[in-house]
Amino acid sequence: MIDPLPILQSTFGFPGFRGVQEQVVSRVLAAENTLAVMPTGAGKSLCYQLPAVALDGTCVVVSPLIALMHDQLRAATAIGIRAATLTSVDTDQMETIARFRRGELDLLYVAPERASNESFRNLLGQSPLALFAIDEAHCVSEWGHDFRPDYRLLRTMLDAFPHVPRLALTATADAHTRADILEQLGIPHDGMIVAGFDRPNIQYRISPKDNITRQIADIVAEQPGPGIVYAQTRKGVEQLAERLASTGRKVRPYHAGLDPAVRARNQADFVASEDMVIVATVAFGMGIDKPDVRFVAHAGLPKSIEGYYQETGRAGRDGDPSIAHLFWGAEDFAKARQRIGEVEPHRQPGERARLTALGALVETPTCRRQILLRHFGDPAPDTCGNCDNCLNPPGAIDATEVARKFLSAVFRTGQSFGVGYIESILTGQSSERSLMNGHEALGVFGIASSSEEAALIKPVSRALLLRDALRTNDFGGLEFGPEARGILKGETTVSLLVQPKRERRRRGAAAENPAGDPLFEALRAKRRELAQAAQVPPYVIFHDSVLREMATLKPTSRAALAHITGIGARKLETYGDAFLEVLRG
Template identity: 65%
Template sequence: MRPLDQLLHDIFGFSSFRGVQEEVVMRVMQARDTLAVMPTGAGKSLCYQLPAVALDGTAIVISPLIALMQDQVRSARANGIRAAALTSMSEDWRETQDRFQSGELDLLYVAPERATTDGFGRLLEQARISLFAVDEAHCVSEWGHDFRPDYRLLRPLLDHFGAPRLALTATADRRTRADILNQLGIAEDGLIVAGFDRPNIRYHVVPRQGLPAQLKALAKAHPGPGIVYCPSRAQTERVAEKMRAEGRSAAPYHAGLDKTVRAANQEAFVASEDMLVAATIAFGMGIDKPDVRFIAHAGLPKSIEAYYQETGRAGRDGDPAEAWLFWGAEDFARARRRIESEVEPARRPAERDRLNALAAFVEAATCRRAILLRHFGEDPPERCGNCDNCLHPPRTIDVTTIAQKILSAAFRTEMRFGIAYLAQVLGGDDNEKVRMNGHHALSVFGIMDGEELRFVRPVARSLMARDALRADDYGGLSFGPGAKAILKGEQAVEIAMPPRPPRGSRRVSADEPHDPAFEALRNWRRDVAKAAGVPPYVVFHDSTLRAVAAMKPSSLSALSTVDGIGEKKLERYGESLLEAVEALEHGPATA
């Protein structure tokens, strides 16, 4: 067997391991059970793919989504790894089973629902198993944000075969990590936490104020691939339609679409270098697309864990990417109603804690990244220099008096009216509706001046985020548990007033055409990928093309030293890529 560092170069084209990859791989090679918590883009799949090639037998990879399996099989095969999947979509399932039984597979991907069946267990008895890899392992935990009950049935299978087990996730707080270790039978000393920081992602959190215009500006600033997460199926359709009207290639993605349409939209996005998808939250977990340049949330995510997981789908290639969260007070009102009406009582306290943590994140005037990292148990610097609050520090103002006036007005109008009406009463608007309700005679009528009225909506948004004020489905209000302390003056209310960035200022995305040589190689890659019927990133990542554009190698041996070019890719694309490099000397092709 070739040494691991040689296999690393020959198969994946890398000269060295990254981060904790080597530590994880060596544990697997020593048959030691491991839970690896590694940020998206840190190379989790390599941690089981490399041992799968090095060890005798087949590695069984348990993965939650068919699209994710298909994407990883495609990428593994591109590197010369013998990989296949057994899914409900597999037309070649008989051939796959024969190859597995004959020892001709390095990797076999299955969903947990199949892995826990008796039939699959009998199939595994007929071949040698080198290891079990449980991908997206946060799905094992009832405390995780994508809980899948079938994941909790895996333990008997793992115990029966006794092969080393490797669980991997990008998103797990301390409680979730402990639950994963327990559910999968991994000792505490098998936990490896690589850290959660994604320094290439810039975080922005802003109130929704004309969402279509906000998304239009974002899409215009970032011509590369992007995902807009929407809270409803209908909104995905509306957002995609508006983006197309603006001349942007865009499509919706949600469970209500016809299966063939949904698959076609995902396939088009995976293959594109500029497409936008408006999707419900499941989208993105099933793809391994490295060049997503921005993620936008059109509404509140479910939790900080979910937010981290979803934003982590941007910039997997390590190039600059952005995450935007557009939120409104109604998001918190809706989320709190869902907790009280849909979540079983035993889980409600934990869900409330998650929502309160998210409220603190969106309301913060301090570094966004520091809040995220502290949530996952890290001790980051106070400032990251790459989030909205660090780049444009907001001015914090005390609005306790305004908050008290809003709460008092809500109480004195019997909680039957929304914020817009309260603003009329507080501002002394002597209109027909106010007079008809007799609210012109209330002590709170006209107690706010014009300056205070400017803050009614942002303060009300803050009160709802803090669960001091709640909105119902009929436009009415009620007090939450945080109201009493504010009314009594025991709890101050401060809000951040972010300054406007200078007009025209924006971050230059790494995918914008600034290097003619790189753009010419992207054109070459686009043609090669189309001919091969694979997404461009399966041929080479942008980082590899940038290195080639800078180096301009003139031989296969020189080309083989570039990170991301292994034996199979050198054999398959090397000569053609050298021709493209040579053509650069005669003037790069235009986009």
């Protein structure tokens, strides 16, 4: 049996494994088929990169996006792993194939479309294989949130080489999806290792929308470092990116409607930046391996808790503190229910369950992390100490009476008017429209005219839409949903959360460098210079955590520098002297 620890130290610069890495690597080195469910940032790629170095033959990595493969290729090459990609945009395909045939590759990254192709299977038979690694394995499952049909075709390739071990990896798979991955990829149930889903360095915050541009601008102002803002439409991306640019921060848009060259340039600029914000549709992010994203903001509701977990998981992959802030509106839930009605009938129950789970997450007065972890079947503490509800517990108001009045007004006006009109009826605001419709003669006209009740009308309408007590029709009018009856009959109560006010903070150098250490900043400047010269993102040289350890320990020799976590033999040889020059002052 190969001892992986010397390779872990010399190639990757780590003195020991983290979490379940050792279990996974040990199974792979023993040629056992494995599914590893590990949170983002837990070091999934090392679980196949180390065996690729240790074993004879090539490890074939199936990955869903070209940009992700190229990011991983850069990182692997930087530590001395012989790696290549075989994608439609690569101009050196013949050279890569020749290197593979000569046995000169430790890693070969391919897309599922190529991996499921018969000609590629024929190529694989021409050189020894060490391992098949199926990254983002949840894409194989129809129950997953990112289903890719070509992943379902991988089994033929895997079964054509029965003696080559297979390793499936994912960060986002509930119990149903995990079972489907095992079935589709031919991995035994006792071959599954679940590391847990907790990302303790991410602070989860969730707020109702209230001037979304200002809300996200506040986050951009207070959070230094790179950030991702997710908008739901291409138009929303463009508008939000334009408005956020006025904050003085570097901001770029990203969506499928952009010219491919512009889209690629914006992504490359973001990956290389230490402070840029990118506003994107949810397709963005799966294709990057950027560890230093300091915040992720959602300008609308994600499709599922799985999607939310994956998208927020793009923050803080380096383990440093990061923020995930979701802003939601009642209209998000209304639109989601409309979309559910448009999908195939057999998928509707699952989609409704996903939406209900999201509703529980945004409406809970208790720990957000607890809701997330329990969704994935993980044990969870009552409080995590790092979400908005734990840090600033919300209050609660019994709004059942206002909710009943609101529903009564919807019913009495014919279930065909929007929130604004219903509010005007309840607060007794006369208008040409209300006079023409005869609604001022209704018993509900003006029954919520007190300032206390009037202030609750909009939050109540949000809560009723979220709970499916109200729905919107094609013309924006409100109509009853299945939960309205219980509220009107007094069988169900409606509570509203009262979020404590947060102080708006402005960012500064101290936030980026809490200790205010000039040596740390000098090391970052050197890293930036080396990254520009090598035409790679700064994090490919070293993560911030490596620089912080350098600034703390102040090594003055190569031997001492080699003891810094994250500095392997290749990086010591390539960059050691440049950083020692800074450290020696």
